[in-house]
Amino acid sequence: MVHKPINFESKGFKATVASYNVFLHLLMGIVVAIPMLYAFSNTSGAIYLHIVLCVPGYQLLMGQSFLGLCPYNTWSADLNTVNKRRVHWVLALMGSVLAIAGSIIVMLYKNVNFNTLHGKLGLVAMVFTVVNLVTGVAALYATPLRRIFIPPSLSKISHILFGMVAFVTASTSLCYGFDKNAFRNWVGAEVTLGVIIFTAAFTIFLCINPLHTTYKRCVTMFK
Numbered sequence: 001m002v003h004k005p006i007n008f009e010s011k012g013f014k015a016t017v018a019s020y021n022v023f024l025h026l027l028m029g030i031v032v033a034i035p036m037l038y039a040f041s042n043t044s045g046a047i048y049l050h051i052v053l054c055v056p057g058y059q060l061l062m063g064q065s066f067l068g069l070c071p072y073n074t075w076s077a078d079l080n081t082v083n084k085r086r087v088h089w090v091l092a093l094m095g096s097v098l099a100i101a102g103s104i105i106v107m108l109y110k111n112v113n114f115n116t117l118h119g120k121l122g123l124v125a126m127v128f129t130v131v132n133l134v135t136g137v138a139a140l141y142a143t144p145l146r147r148i149f150i151p152p153s154l155s156k157i158s159h160i161l162f163g164m165v166a167f168v169t170a171s172t173s174l175c176y177g178f179d180k181n182a183f184r185n186w187v188g189a190e191v192t193l194g195v196i197i198f199t200a201a202f203t204i205f206l207c208i209n210p211l212h213t214t215y216k217r218c219v220t221m222f223k
């Protein structure tokens with residue numbers, strides 16, 4: 001059987017990636033809106049602040065910072081590489097600040113820390129978010145750092161990997177957050193299961209482009 005190469009300029013290919021991008025945005029909207037509604041209607045004080053900072057920080061701003069670099073993303077497709085990078089780091093920095101603040105607020109509020117899987121994974125996500133900010137600066141200054149023997153591909157690959165680990169652990173922590181009794185009683189067991197499935201799908205789909213970029217960078221580095 002002869003395989004036809006993918007025609008990246010064909011209308012069919014463009015329609016497929018555009019639909020995929022819209023679908024990802026839809027999933028993001030659901031995954032962010034439901035915990036926000038819960039926070040507005042059912043929580044107060046530290047837990048309220050925790051949710052309204054962590055969820056938009058990780059799932060909205062960090063998620064958009066990943067999407068901004070995808071070649072077929074709606075709002076960034078017409079930007080040049082320099083501006084794409086600029087938008088990426090601004091969104092990632094804003095998301096990280098919100099997420100770190102939301103995590104620290106709830107840690108200070110609790111008497112005993114990291115006694116739940118939700119909290120432990122949230123801590124891991126926060127640590128990787130901080131490391132990711134450092135590797136992000138290294139990736140941004142990859143060319144001058146080349147002079148002190150840090151290969152640009154290495155700083156960029158490590159930045160993508162740390163970013164993905166932070167994002168995946170934050171999403172897993174979020175799923176355990178949905179599994180809490182207070183949330184479950186608010187939306188019901190079926191909707192809880194639905195939101196957990198949507199969060200998992202959203203996280204997997206969002207990581208496809210960074211995984212592909214890592215693969216391409218590794219191939220280039222070892223050539």
Ligand code: HEM
Pocket residue numbers: 035038047050051054055058059103106107108110112113114115116118119120121122123125170171173174177178180183
């Ligand atoms: C990306 C989203 C989220 C992250 C990264 C995250 C992370 C964290 C962290 C780090 C803690 C502190 C743990 C400790 O000090 O022991 C925590 C506690 C808490 N979170 Fe979240 N959280 C997120 C979303 C949510 C959501 C959506 C809810 C509610 C539905 C929630 C409810 C709570 C509650 C009730 C606590 C205190 C009890 C416990 O530690 O399990 N969180 N979270």
